[in-house]
Every structure is written in structure tokens, then in C-alpha cells.
Amino acid sequence: MLETPEQSAAGRFDTVLIANRGEIAVRIQHACRELGLKTVAICSEADREAPYGSTADRFLCIGPSSAAKSYLNQDAILLAARLAGAGAIHPGYGFLSENAAFADAAEKAGLTFIGPTSSSIATMGDKISAKRAMMAAGVPCVPGPDTALPDDPDTIERIALEIGYPVIIKAAGGGGGRGMRVVPKADVLHEAIALTREEARKAFGSPSLYMEKFLEHPRHIEIQVICDDHGNAVWLGHRDCSMQRRHQKVVEEAPAAGIVPDIIQPVGMACVQACLQIGYRGVGTFEFLYEDGAFYFIEMNTRLQVEHPVTEMTSGVDIVQAQIRVAQGHVLDLNQGDVTCEGHSFECRINAEDPDSFLPSAGVVTHLALPTGPGIRVDTHIHAGYKVSPYYDSLIAKLIVHAPTRAEAMARMREALAGTEVEGISTNIPFLRALFEDGAFAQGETDIHYLEQWLKLRRAA
Numbered sequence: 001m002l003e004t005p006e007q008s009a010a011g012r013f014d015t016v017l018i019a020n021r022g023e024i025a026v027r028i029q030h031a032c033r034e035l036g037l038k039t040v041a042i043c044s045e046a047d048r049e050a051p052y053g054s055t056a057d058r059f060l061c062i063g064p065s066s067a068a069k070s071y072l073n074q075d076a077i078l079l080a081a082r083l084a085g086a087g088a089i090h091p092g093y094g095f096l097s098e099n100a101a102f103a104d105a106a107e108k109a110g111l112t113f114i115g116p117t118s119s120s121i122a123t124m125g126d127k128i129s130a131k132r133a134m135m136a137a138g139v140p141c142v143p144g145p146d147t148a149l150p151d152d153p154d155t156i157e158r159i160a161l162e163i164g165y166p167v168i169i170k171a172a173g174g175g176g177g178r179g180m181r182v183v184p185k186a187d188v189l190h191e192a193i194a195l196t197r198e199e200a201r202k203a204f205g206s207p208s209l210y211m212e213k214f215l216e217h218p219r220h221i222e223i224q225v226i227c228d229d230h231g232n233a234v235w236l237g238h239r240d241c242s243m244q245r246r247h248q249k250v251v252e253e254a255p256a257a258g259i260v261p262d263i264i265q266p267v268g269m270a271c272v273q274a275c276l277q278i279g280y281r282g283v284g285t286f287e288f289l290y291e292d293g294a295f296y297f298i299e300m301n302t303r304l305q306v307e308h309p310v311t312e313m314t315s316g317v318d319i320v321q322a323q324i325r326v327a328q329g330h331v332l333d334l335n336q337g338d339v340t341c342e343g344h345s346f347e348c349r350i351n352a353e354d355p356d357s358f359l360p361s362a363g364v365v366t367h368l369a370l371p372t373g374p375g376i377r378v379d380t381h382i383h384a385g386y387k388v389s390p391y392y393d394s395l396i397a398k399l400i401v402h403a404p405t406r407a408e409a410m411a412r413m414r415e416a417l418a419g420t421e422v423e424g425i426s427t428n429i430p431f432l433r434a435l436f437e438d439g440a441f442a443q444g445e446t447d448i449h450y451l452e453q454w455l456k457l458r459r460a461a
């Protein structure tokens with residue numbers, strides 16, 4: 001699309017403060033530099049030696065090691081932005097990336113928040129208002145009302161019967177796989193509601209709950225979108241993130257295996273329509289459960305996701321650069337017709353954790369070898385001598401491969417995993433190597449429970 005002179009002059013900032021750490025801080029810094037932007041890196045005391053500090057234009061320590069006092073400290077981050085002369089803040093993922101109040105505070109401080117408006121974040125952050133917005137836009141949702149559960153026990157029972165057991169009770173403000181309870185049958189319904197309500201009140205500060213059908217063997221399939229401020233939106237294909245342990249994604253791939261264009265096309269277009277309807281700006285992900293040939297929306301993430309690289313590999317679009325450019329006010333430089341999906345991509349999350357117990361493993365990386373070769377990408381912030389601290393998420397690297405077919409991409413990932421050596425700390429690499437030898441995974445189309453069952457069988461063997 002062609003830009004008018006005002007639109008192309010819209011570059012409202014030339015310095016970006018990256019309000020995050022680890023591999024995503026590196027990824028965003030690369031994107032900024034390639035766009036000719038200056039970067040400000042921040043750190044907590046535990047991250048003073050972070051390698052992306054020395055490659056940034058400014059590097060500021062904003063607080064103690066605890067995330068609550070540093071990466072989640074809104075005032076400290078806004079002060080750092082002011083001191084360093086930043087014009088924009090990129091929140092990455094996690095931390096403050098889906099915090100509507102922070103997006104608002106950044107904008108009020110005269111900074112561009114590289115993400116959607118605070119009102120889009122707030123709408124999507126409440127799962128009931130998100131579901132309502134999606135139903136209104138024609139996005140297929142899980143059966144169940146788009147309103148909060150009332151207090152009246154009889155009405156609650158009627159709603160459950162209308163949906164049909166099993167049902168799932170979810171906290172409107174829930175996240176990170178918490179605040180959900182499955183109800184197999186009527187006699188445990190009220191107890192489940194009382195427990196989830198109490199949990200929701202304590203963990204998310206709101207007792208608001210809703211109910212929907214519990215799908216028993218779904219896959220997790222998501223759609224990446226990007227939108228500008230000028231009424232343009234596209235979807236960049238789909239990913240399968242069904243390989244999960246405790247609701248945490250472990251391996252992701254694009255495209256989702258066995259999903260034919262006829263079935264995904266209307267869902268992708270409905271996502272685009274929903275974005276236009278709610279005036280969405282920036283990158284976002286619509287998460288769906290997919291069961292027996294149908295898609296059911298569960299939530300929208302209003303930020304960059306950990307697994308964005310598999311879509312970058314298959315679509316050829318640099319999602320982080322595109323995200324920054326639309327935040328600068330530029331017109332999206334691609335149409336839906338330009339979007340293609342070439343080949344197949346996998347991403348493995350390399351975590352500093354015990355491969356059997358999955359307990360986090362902190363310490364110094366004494367030796368590091370990373371794989372190289374065609375179609376291999378590694379997103380990481382670690383190096384030999386790097387100290388993995390116990391304060392944050394255990395993700396230390398993402399191993400990403402791309403090949404013409406799914407089978408070739410799997411073979412390439414086996415090679416890449418064989419060429420990855422991390423010593424001094426424990427990692428989940430042995431577990432990932434075993435998973436990439438699994439026959440059912442190689443066939444594709446495994447559901448969200450597959451990995452847990454596979455682990456159980458392995459433990460029993």
C-alpha cells in the first residue's frame with residue numbers, strides 16, 4: 001500500500017527502550033538496529049552482565065533482582081525512558097506487555113507504547129469481554145455464555161445443563177494456565193465454582209467467572225495477525241502449539257499439520273475482521289482450540305509471542321520490524337494477497353531445567369555449542385560463562401528450523417538438537433531429543449494432552 005507524505009513522515013521516535021530481558025531483548029534490539037533506531041537496554045541487578053547491555057546505545061540498571069522491583073516497576077522504567085531520551089517502549093512478552101495501565105502511563109508520559117491501545121489490551125485481558133467482542137465479530141467461540149456467572153445456584157445449574165457436561169469454569173482475569181477448573185458432572189459443580197471464585201479473587205483480584213464447554217481432546221492452533229493504524233490488517237498463517245506441559249508450550253510449529261486452507265481461511269478472515277471491528281493496532285495472536293474439524297476461540301494475546309519465529313520462517317515477514325513500523329504510524333507494507341506460507345518450521349524452547357523433574361537449574365554455563373547450517377536459527381542471550389540466574393523464566397534459547405516439508409524440518413531439528421551443547425547447568429535438551437524421535441509426533445496432529453501422556457509413559461518405562 002502506498003503511504004501519503006504525512007504517513008511516511010510519521011516516524012515519531014528514533015530511540016526505543018526495550019522493557020524486557022533475555023532472548024527477546026536481543027531479538028528486539030536487532031530489529032531496532034536494522035530499522036536504524038537507537039536502543040536503550042535495561043536490567044535488574046542480576047542481569048548487569050547481560051550481553052545486550054554492551055550492544056545497546058544506553059544500558060540502565062533499573063532495580064534489584066526481583067522482577068517486581070525491576071522489570072515490573074513501571075515508574076522505574078518510565079524514568080529510565082525519560083533519562084535516556086527514548087521515544088518509545090517495546091515491552092516484549094511477559095512482564096508489562098499486557099498491562100493496560102502501563103500502556104496508558106507510557107502514552108501519558110509522551111512515549112509510544114509498541115503495542116495496541118490500552119483499551120484493546122483491557123478488553124482482551126478480560127476473558128469475558130474478549131469472548132463477547134469475538135462473538136460479535138463472528139469469530140467461532142467455545143459454546144457457553146459471553147457473560148459472567150451469576151450467584152444464583154439454580155441459574156448456574158441451568159447454564160451447565162444447556163452447555164452439557166463436562167464444562168470448564170474459568171476466571172475472567174485468569175492467565176498463565178491458572179484459574180480454571182474442569183467439572184465432569186453436576187454433583188461437583190457448586191464446589192468447583194466456590195473454589196475457583198476464591199482462587200480468582202486472591203490471584204487476579206476479581207471473583208468474576210464464566211463457564212464453557214470443556215473440550216476433551218483439542219489441539220491448540222493460533223493465528224498471527226498484524227494491523228496498522230490506517231484500517232489495514234492481515235493474518236500471517238497459523239501455528240500449532242499443542243505440545244504443552246502444564247499449559248506451557250514446549251515445541252511450536254508452523255503451519256499446523258493437516259489443516260487444509262478451506263477450513264482455516266474463514267477463521268483467519270474472521271480474525272482480521274475482528275481486528276478491524278475493535279480498531280486493533282500492532283501484532284496479536286488469536287488462540288483457538290481445534291477439535292473434530294471445528295475452531296473455538298479461547299483468548300487473544302495482545303503482544304509479540306515467544307513462538308513468533310516459526311511464522312517469520314514460513315511467511316518471510318520480520319514480525320518485530322513490522323510491529324515497530326506500524327507503531328511508528330506507517331502503513332502496513334503488505335496485503336493479504338502477498339502473504340504466503342513456504343515450507344515448515346519448528347521451534348524448541350531450550351529451558352534451564354532438569355530434563356526429568358523439570359525443576360529450574362541456575363548456574364554458570366561452562367561450555368556452549370550452538371548448531372549452524374541452512375534453515376537453522378538460534379535466538380538466545382547466553383554465551384559460555386553466562387550466569388543463569390534463578391530469578392526469572394527458565395527460557396535460555398530458542399532453536400528454530402525451517403525446511404521444505406514437515407518431515408524434513410523434523411530431521412533438521414534432530415540435527416540441530418544433536419549439535420547443541422550446554423554444560424554447567426541442566427537443560428531440557430535430552431527430553432527434546434527424545435520427543436523428536438517419537439512416532440506419533442512425527443505423524444502430526446497430536447492433541448494438547450499428548451505430551452503429558454508421553455511423559456507419564458516414559459516415567460513408567
Ligand code: ADP
Pocket residue numbers: 142168174175176177178180212213214215216218220247287289298299448
Ligand atoms: P491462559 O490465559 O491461562 O493461558 P487459556 O484460556 O488460554 O488460559 O487456556 C489455557 C489452556 O487451558 C488451553 O491451552 C487449554 O489447554 C486449556 N483450556 C482452556 N479452555 C478450555 C476448554 N474450553 N476446553 C478444554 N481445554 C481448555
